[in-house]
Structure formats: C-alpha cells, structure tokens
Amino acid sequence: AQKITQTQPGMFVQEKEAVTLDCTYDTSDQSYGLFWYKQPSSGEMIFLIYQGSYDEQNATEGRYSLNFQKARKSANLVISASQLGDSAMYFCAIVDSNYQLIWGAGTKLIIKP
Amino acid sequence: EAGVAQSPRYKIIEKRQSVAFWCNPISGHATLYWYQQILGQGPKLLIQFQNNGVVDDSQLPKDRFSAERLKGVDSTLKIQPAKLEDSAVYLCASSLVRLMNTEAFFGQGTRLTVV
Numbered sequence: 266a267q268k269i270t271q272t273q274p275g276m277f278v279q280e281k282e283a284v285t286l287d288c289t290y291d292t293s294d295q296s297y298g299l300f301w302y303k304q305p306s307s308g309e310m311i312f313l314i315y316q317g318s319y320d321e322q323n324a325t326e327g328r329y330s331l332n333f334q335k336a337r338k339s340a341n342l343v344i345s346a347s348q349l350g351d352s353a354m355y356f357c358a359i360v361d362s363n364y365q366l367i368w369g370a371g372t373k374l375i376i377k378p
Numbered sequence: 379e380a381g382v383a384q385s386p387r388y389k390i391i392e393k394r395q396s397v398a399f400w401c402n403p404i405s406g407h408a409t410l411y412w413y414q415q416i417l418g419q420g421p422k423l424l425i426q427f428q429n430n431g432v433v434d435d436s437q438l439p440k441d442r443f444s445a446e447r448l449k450g451v452d453s454t455l456k457i458q459p460a461k462l463e464d465s466a467v468y469l470c471a472s473s474l475v476r477l478m479n480t481e482a483f484f485g486q487g488t489r490l491t492v493v
Contacts (some may be wrong), residue, residue, distance in 0.1 A: 268390030269420075288467060308467060310421075310484035356420055364476040365434065366411075 267292045267361045269369035276345050277375050285332070286342040286372050288357035294318075297359055299340040300366070301331065304354040313355075316340060352376045380404065384470050385450035392493055396458040399488045403451070403472030409433075410447055411482060412455050413469040421469055427453065428476065460492045 268291040278284045290299065301313040306341045316331045324331045332341040344351055357369045383402040391397050403410050408429050413421035424443065425435040430450040442461070445467065447453040455462055467489050471482040 290488060298477070302484075308469075308487045308489070310469065310482075311485070312481040344465070358420070360477045363434070364409075365423060365426070366421075366477060366482065368422075370418075370420050 267294070267297075267359050267365075267367045269334060269357050269359055269367055271357055271369035271370045271372050274370075275373040275375070277377055278357055279377050280349060283353075284344045284347050285373065286344070286355050286357075286374065288340045288342065288369060289356075290338050290359050290377055292338075292361060294360060294362045299331070299333070300358045300360065301329070301340075301342045302356045302358065303351075304356060304371070306353070308358070314342065347376050349376050349378060382470055382472055382483050382485035384468075384488055386488055387486065390489075390491045390493060391460055393462055393479070394459040396456065397460055398457075398488065399455045399468050399470075399490075401455070401470030401472070401485060403453070407472035407474050407483075409473045409476050410453050411471040411473075412445055412453070413471065415467045415469055415487070417466070424455070424468075433476075444483050452486075457490075458481055461491075462492050465490055465492045483490045 270289045297318045299316045303311045305355045314326045314329045328345045329345045354371045358366045410427040412424040415421040423437045425445045426433040427447040445455045459465045462468045467487040469487045473482045
C-alpha cells in the first residue's frame with residue numbers, strides 16, 4: 266500500500282528565507298505522481314506543484330521547486346524567499362496506479378515577520 | 379473559469395440527525411471526489427466518481443453515508459444518522475481526467491460539527 270510520511274508537524278521560518286518541507290513516500294508502483302498542496306486557514310486545497318515518477322528534471326513553479334530523489338523515495342518541497350502569505354498547512358500526496366491520492370499528515374508552516 | 383463550488387460552508391447538527399452536502403465541479407471535469415478531513419490530518423478519500431459512475435467507494439461508511447452524482451455533474455453527499463466522529467471538513471474536488479499528471483481542484487469545503 267502507498268504511504269506518505271511528512272515528519273515535520275510544524276515549522277517556523279523567518280520571512281524571506283528559503284524553507285524545505287520534507288516528504289518521503291512508499292510505493293511499489295513503477296508509475297506514480299507526487300503532488301504538493303497548500304491549505305490556508307480558509308480551508309481550500311491549492312495545487313502547488315507536480316512531479317511524475319518518470320520525469321527526469323525536478324519540477325519548478327515560480328517560487329516552488331521539488332527536490333525529487335527517486336532512489337531515496339523523497340520529494341521535498343522548497344519554497345524560496347518565503348512570504349507571510351505562505352503561512353499555511355502543506356500536504357504531500359501520491360497518486361498511484363489506481364488514480365487515488367494518498368495524503369500525508371501535513372506540515373504547518375508559519376512565516377515570521 | 380469558475381472553481382469547485384460547495385455548500386453549505388458550515389453546518390452544525392445534533393447526533394443522529396441527517397445532513398447533506400452539495401458540490402458543483404468545474405465544468406467539463408469528468409472525475410469528482412469527496413474527501414473527509416479530520417482536524418490535524420490529511421484528507422481521506424470517501425468516494426470517487428467518473429462521470430456518473432462510482433469508481434471507488436471502498437472507504438465510504440455505507441451504513442450511514444451515501445453519495446450520488448446527478449447526470450455526471452453535481453454531486454451530493456449525505457450522512458444519516460450522523461455521529462460525533464463525523465465532525466470534519468468535507469472536501470469536494472474535481473479533475474479533468476483521472477489523476478496521474480493532472481491536478482485535482484478543490485472547493486472550500488463544508489465544516490461539519492456534530493454535537
């Protein structure tokens with residue numbers, strides 16, 4: 266069965282610093298996809314970035330990049346130049362060959378001014 | 379492009395009462411999901427529809443939960459009777475096709491409190 270582990274329940278980061286949110290996964294599928302979503306206090310899940318298991322390049326979307334290390338089954342999210350509006354819950358999720366999203370428990374990120 | 383619409387945003391009911399949630403996905407999205415998110419946890423898939431057919435409802439407590447997707451568009455999720463442990467945020471999401479390299483778009487959710 267697929268599993269996502271996010272080991273950081275919470276993080277405090279100074280504004281404008283870079284932050285890395287950890288995500289490790291466990292799957293026996295050869296083909297899978299990894300997502301990161303942001304959930305602000307308003308409750309909506311906001312898509313940030315996607316990495317396919319066969320993608321050779323690390324995904325990037327603006328200030329977000331994904332440090333994908335397939336052999337280590339790691340897909341860490343890097344946010345550069347953090348902003349106050351980045352304060353939110355961040356979830357890592359894997360989609361398996363059954364097209365199901367399996368979610369981690371999330372990391373609460375707080376950006377300090 | 380309009381996003382995924384959910385209503386109501388908040389609902390408080392007593393245990394053993396019934397409640398229904400409504401979701402209108404993004405136009406043209408074939409796949410619709412209902413998730414339950416308990417405070418402090420990641421979402422848990424309850425049911426997945428492909429057009430108006432159920433793809434997966436293995437984690438739906440069928441003795442009390444039911445869901446339907448009318449004409450492959452709108453969807454309703456019902457709980458009858460509600461229990462205290464059903465207190466959670468219920469998230470509806472849709473995607474253009476079944477997920478692999480396309481993201482799901484989420485509504486703002488319905489926060490249910492059962493007292």
